[in-house]
Amino acid sequence: MNRALTARRDTDHGVAPSSRHASLPPAACPGEGESPAVDRPIDDPFHVEEHPSTDQDPFLSNPLSSESSPGAAGALPSGSSERRMALLPASASTGGKTARPAPPRSEPQLRICGLIKAYRKAAVEIPVLRGVDLEIRHGEFLAIVGQSGSGKSTLLHLLGLLDRPDEGDIRLSETRIDDLPPAKRDRLRNQCFGMVFQFYHLLPELTALENVLVPALIATNPITGLRQRAALRRRATELLELMGLSHRLRHRPRELSGGEMQRTAIARALMNRPQILLADEPTGNLDQVTGQEILKTLRTLNDVENLTIVMVTHDPTIAALTDRAVRLHEGRIVPA
Amino acid sequence: MYVLMLCWRYLRTRYIALASIISVMLGVATMIVVNSVMLGFAHEMENRLHGILSDIIFQSRSLEGFPDAQWHMEQIRNVAGDDIEAMTPTVVVPAMVNLQVGEQWVTRPVQLIGIDAATQGRVSDFGQYLQHPENRRQLSFALRDGGYDVRDHQGGTEAPPRPEMADAGWKHRRQMAQLRKIMRDIESPRVESRLPAAPQRGAMAADSPGGGGIPASSEQGGDSAGSTENLPSDAIPTNPFARFGPRQEDYVPAFDPAVSQYTGIVLGIGLATYRKDGRDRFLILPGDDVTVTFPTAGSPPRIHRDNFTVVDFYESKMSEYDSNFAFVPIETLQRLRGMIDPATGRSYVNAISIKLKPGRDMNAVRDRLRAAFAPQYYSIDTWRDNQGALLAAVHMETAILNVLLFLIICVAGFGILAIFFMIVVEKTRDIGILKSLGASSSGVMSIFLGYGLLLGLVGSGVGLVMGLLFVHYINEIADILGRLTGRPVFDPDIYYFYKIPAIVDPFTVAWIVGGALAIAVLAGILPALRAARLHPVEALRYE
Numbered sequence: 071m072n073r074a075l076t077a078r079r080d081t082d083h084g085v086a087p088s089s090r091h092a093s094l095p096p097a098a099c100p101g102e103g104e105s106p107a108v109d110r111p112i113d114d115p116f117h118v119e120e121h122p123s124t125d126q127d128p129f130l131s132n133p134l135s136s137e138s139s140p141g142a143a144g145a146l147p148s149g150s151s152e153r154r155m156a157l158l159p160a161s162a163s164t165g166g167k168t169a170r171p172a173p174p175r176s177e178p179q180l181r182i183c184g185l186i187k188a189y190r191k192a193a194v195e196i197p198v199l200r201g202v203d204l205e206i207r208h209g210e211f212l213a214i215v216g217q218s219g220s221g222k223s224t225l226l227h228l229l230g231l232l233d234r235p236d237e238g239d240i241r242l243s244e245t246r247i248d249d250l251p252p253a254k255r256d257r258l259r260n261q262c263f264g265m266v267f268q269f270y271h272l273l274p275e276l277t278a279l280e281n282v283l284v285p286a287l288i289a290t291n292p293i294t295g296l297r298q299r300a301a302l303r304r305r306a307t308e309l310l311e312l313m314g315l316s317h318r319l320r321h322r323p324r325e326l327s328g329g330e331m332q333r334t335a336i337a338r339a340l341m342n343r344p345q346i347l348l349a350d351e352p353t354g355n356l357d358q359v360t361g362q363e364i365l366k367t368l369r370t371l372n373d374v375e376n377l378t379i380v381m382v383t384h385d386p387t388i389a390a391l392t393d394r395a396v397r398l399h400e401g402r403i404v405p406a
Numbered sequence: 407m408y409v410l411m412l413c414w415r416y417l418r419t420r421y422i423a424l425a426s427i428i429s430v431m432l433g434v435a436t437m438i439v440v441n442s443v444m445l446g447f448a449h450e451m452e453n454r455l456h457g458i459l460s461d462i463i464f465q466s467r468s469l470e471g472f473p474d475a476q477w478h479m480e481q482i483r484n485v486a487g488d489d490i491e492a493m494t495p496t497v498v499v500p501a502m503v504n505l506q507v508g509e510q511w512v513t514r515p516v517q518l519i520g521i522d523a524a525t526q527g528r529v530s531d532f533g534q535y536l537q538h539p540e541n542r543r544q545l546s547f548a549l550r551d552g553g554y555d556v557r558d559h560q561g562g563t564e565a566p567p568r569p570e571m572a573d574a575g576w577k578h579r580r581q582m583a584q585l586r587k588i589m590r591d592i593e594s595p596r597v598e599s600r601l602p603a604a605p606q607r608g609a610m611a612a613d614s615p616g617g618g619g620i621p622a623s624s625e626q627g628g629d630s631a632g633s634t635e636n637l638p639s640d641a642i643p644t645n646p647f648a649r650f651g652p653r654q655e656d657y658v659p660a661f662d663p664a665v666s667q668y669t670g671i672v673l674g675i676g677l678a679t680y681r682k683d684g685r686d687r688f689l690i691l692p693g694d695d696v697t698v699t700f701p702t703a704g705s706p707p708r709i710h711r712d713n714f715t716v717v718d719f720y721e722s723k724m725s726e727y728d729s730n731f732a733f734v735p736i737e738t739l740q741r742l743r744g745m746i747d748p749a750t751g752r753s754y755v756n757a758i759s760i761k762l763k764p765g766r767d768m769n770a771v772r773d774r775l776r777a778a779f780a781p782q783y784y785s786i787d788t789w790r791d792n793q794g795a796l797l798a799a800v801h802m803e804t805a806i807l808n809v810l811l812f813l814i815i816c817v818a819g820f821g822i823l824a825i826f827f828m829i830v831v832e833k834t835r836d837i838g839i840l841k842s843l844g845a846s847s848s849g850v851m852s853i854f855l856g857y858g859l860l861l862g863l864v865g866s867g868v869g870l871v872m873g874l875l876f877v878h879y880i881n882e883i884a885d886i887l888g889r890l891t892g893r894p895v896f897d898p899d900i901y902y903f904y905k906i907p908a909i910v911d912p913f914t915v916a917w918i919v920g921g922a923l924a925i926a927v928l929a930g931i932l933p934a935l936r937a938a939r940l941h942p943v944e945a946l947r948y949e
C-alpha cells in the first residue's frame with residue numbers, strides 16, 4: 071500500500087532526511103543543502119520490498135486513529151499515502167521499533183557545548199545551567215530527565231532559540247545558531263524546530279485547524295500566501311486527521327480534551343516539517359492513559375518519520391520509552 | 407498572514423473593543439455633522455454677505471465722493487480691465503427712514519444707497535433678493551401693479567406664506583389713498599378742502615429725472631411749520647406742506663397718491679417687517695410712502711428730507727443688511743444731495759462697485775488698484791475685507807469646535823490605549839506562543855497595530871456613514887427632535903434660513919477619518935511595543 075512509508079533507506083550513508091514537497095517553500099535550515107534528498111524510494115538502491123498494508127502502517131495500528139473511525143488514515147483518498155509521506159518530515163521510515171537498527175548516525179544533528187545560563191533576580195544570580203555538553207543525533211528520541219528546577223526547561227528553551235545562553239554554543243548541523251540575529255532565529259524557530267509544551271499553548275481564539283495553520287501562516291507572506299492557502303489548509307487537515315482529530319477541525323481549544331489539545335499542538339509542531347521536535351513535558355498535564363497515547367504518537371513519529379525528538383520530563387518511566395535518556399543534575403548532564 | 411487572521415479574530419471575539427469603536431464612531435460622526443453644518447452656515451452666510459456686495463468696492467473716503475464716475479471707471483479699466491466683468495457707480499450715505507405705521511411714525515437708521523437700476527444687477531446678486539419676479543429680472547423703481555411674491559421665493563416650500571403681499575403694489579396704494587381720504591373727510595373736512603392743492607413734485611414718475619426741477623427747499627419749509635395743530639395725525643407725509651399749497655398750485659400739478667408715486671425706494675425687508683410665530687408681519691407694503699432724511703453733499707452737510715414710495719423689498723436673509731439698506735435711483739440721490747455740478751453737469755459718486763470675472767484673484771486686483779490710486783482719497787476693499795470680522799468669527803468658531811471635537815476622538819484614543827494594554831496583558835501567553843512558533847517581534851507588533859487600525863477603520867467607517875446619514879436627514883431629525891421636546895430645535899425666528907444648511911466637504915471628511923485612524927494606530931503603538939518586547943520564555947510562563 072505504502073511504498074514511501076515502508077521504503078527503507080540505509081542511513082549509514084549519512085544521508086540526511088530532507089526531502090520536501092513542492093507545495094511549500096523549502097525551509098532554510100542549516101544542513102539541508104548538504105544532504106541530497108531521496109524522494110522516490112524506487113530510486114533507492116536499498117529499497118527492499120513493499121509491505122502488505124495495515125499492520126505495517128503504524129498510524130493505523132495506532133490507538134489514536136482507532137478512536138476516530140475505521141481508519142482516519144485508511145479513509146484518505148487514493149494516493150493519500152504518498153501525500154502523507156509528504157506531510158511528515160520526509161525522512162525514510164525505519165519500520166517498527168523492534169526492527170529498528172541501532173542508531174548509527176555519524177554526525178550529531180544538534181551539538182551543545184559548554185552551555186551556561188543564569189537568571190538574575192535583583193542582585194542575586196541564580197545559575198541554572200553550568201556547562202551543558204550534549205550531542206543529539208539524527209532520528210534520535212532523546213529524553214532529558216531532571217527534577218523540577220534542574221534547568222531542563224531552560225535547556226529546551228535554549229535549544230528552541232527562545233532564549234540566549236550566557237556562554238557556550240549550539241550548533242545545528244555544524245552551523246552555530248545561538249548567536250544569530252533575531253530575524254534568523256525567528257525563521258529557524260519557525261522552520262526547523264517544532265515545539266510541544268506541557269500546557270499545550272494553543273491560541274484560544276482559533277480553531278484546531280487554524281492553530282495548526284499558524285506556523286505556516288507565520289512563514290508566508292500575506293500577498294503571495296493567498297495562493298498557497300488551499301494547500302496549507304489541506305496539509306493542516308491531513309495532519310489533524312493523522313492525529314485522529316478529523317472530527318475536531320472546527321473546535322476551539324477549550325472545547326477539546328487535554329489529549330486532543332496536545333495532539334493538536336503536535337500537529338502544529340509538525341506543520342512546517344521541522345527537523346527537530348522539542349517537547350517540554352508533553353504528558354505532564356495529562357492522565358496516565360492519555361499521556362501514554364501522546365507518547366505513542368511521538369514514538370511513532372520518531373520510528374516512522376525518523377524525526378529527531380528531544381523530550382524533557384521528570385518521570386523516569388516515561389524516559390524509559392525513549393532511545394536514550396540523559397539526566398540534568400545541578401546544571402550539568404550526567405548519564406541517566 | 408497570521409497577523410490579519412488574528413486581528414480579525416480579536417476584533418470579533420473581544421467585545422470590550424466595541425467600547426473604543428463606539429467612541430471613535432461617535433467622535434467621527436459628530437465631527438462630520440458639526441463641520442458640515444458649520445460649513446453650511448458659513449457658506450450660506452458668505453453667499454448672503456456677498457450677495458449685495460460686489461467683489462471689490464472702490465470708495466472715496468469723503469462723503470462727498472469723487473467727480474466723474476466715468477473717468478474713474480476708465481482708469482480702473484486701465485489698471486485691471488482684463489479681470490473686470492462689470493462696474494457700477496453708487497452713492498452711499500447714512501440716512502434715516504421714517505415709516506408711517508397706522509397712527510405713528512417709526513424711525514430707522516439706514517445706509518441709503520443710490521444705485522443704477524440698469525447695471526446694479528450685473529455686479530452683485532442684488533436682483534435675486536427682490537420680492538417681485540419682474541424686478542428680479544430687471545429692477546425698476548416704478549411701482550408694480552401687483553404680483554409680488556406671497557411666499558418667500560428663497561424659502562422653498564417650508565416658508566410660511568405672506569398673504570399681505572398679495573395686495574402690494576398699486577392696488578394697496580389706491581386702497582390706502584382712499585382710506586386716508588375717507589379718514590380725512592370724517593375727521594377734518596376743513597383741512598380736506600385745502601388738500602387737493604397739496605403739491606409735491608406732482609405726478610412725476612419715480613425714475614424720471616424730469617422731476618429734478620423741484621427745489622428741495624420746499625420741504626424744508628414744511629419742516630418747521632409744524633403740522634400738529636391743524637393736520638390729522640394720520641396724514642400722509644405730504645400733509646405738512648398743505649398750507650403752502652395755494653402758493654404752489656399754480657405751477658405744480660396736484661399730487662394724488664392714488665394715481666402717482668414718489669421716487670421709488672427699495673427697502674430692506676427687515677426695516678418693514680417684524681417676525682412673530684415664524685411669520686413675517688409687515689409694517690408697510692410696496693405702495694406705501696416713506697420719508698427719508700439724509701445729509702447733502704455740501705460742506706458742512708445740511709439735512710435733506712424727501713418722500714419715496716416703496717416699490718419692493720430687499721431680502722438677503724442677512725439681518726445686518728436687510729435692516730440696514732435702502733436703495734434709491736442714483737440720479738435722484740445725486741440730485742437731491744447736490745452732487746451734480748451745475749456748471750459742468752458732472753455728477754459725483756462716492757463708490758464704484760466692481761465685479762470680477764469668475765475665478766480671478768480678488769486680492770491681487772485689489773492690490774493693483776490700491777497701488778494705482780492714492781490711498782488717502784480712495785479706500786479699495788474686497789467684500790471679504792469689509793466683512794472680514796464676521797467671516798473670521800465663523801471660521802474661528804469652526805476651528806475651535808474642531809479642536810474640541812478632536813479632543814473627543816483623542817479621548818477615544820486613550821480608551822483604545824487602555825483597552826489595548828488590557829488585551830496585551832491578557833494575551834501575554836499567546837504572544838509567547840506566537841514567538842515560540844517563530845513569529846517575529848515586528849509581526850507581533852503589527853498584530854496590535856493592525857488591530858488598532860482595524861478598530862479605527864470600523865469605528866470611523868461606521869461613524870462616517872452615521873455622520874453622512876445624519877447630515878443628509880438633519881432637517882428631518884431636527885423636526886422629530888422638535889416634536890419630541892416640544893421646542894423647535896432650529897427656530898427660523900432666530901435664523902433667516904428655513905432649513906439647516908449643511909455642506910459635506912469631502913476633503914474635511916477625509917481629514918477627519920484619517921485623523922481618527924491615525925489616533926487609533928497611535929494609541930496602539932505603546933501596547934504593541936510592549937507586546938513586541940515581551941520575552942518569549944517569560945511570556946510563556948505567564949499565568
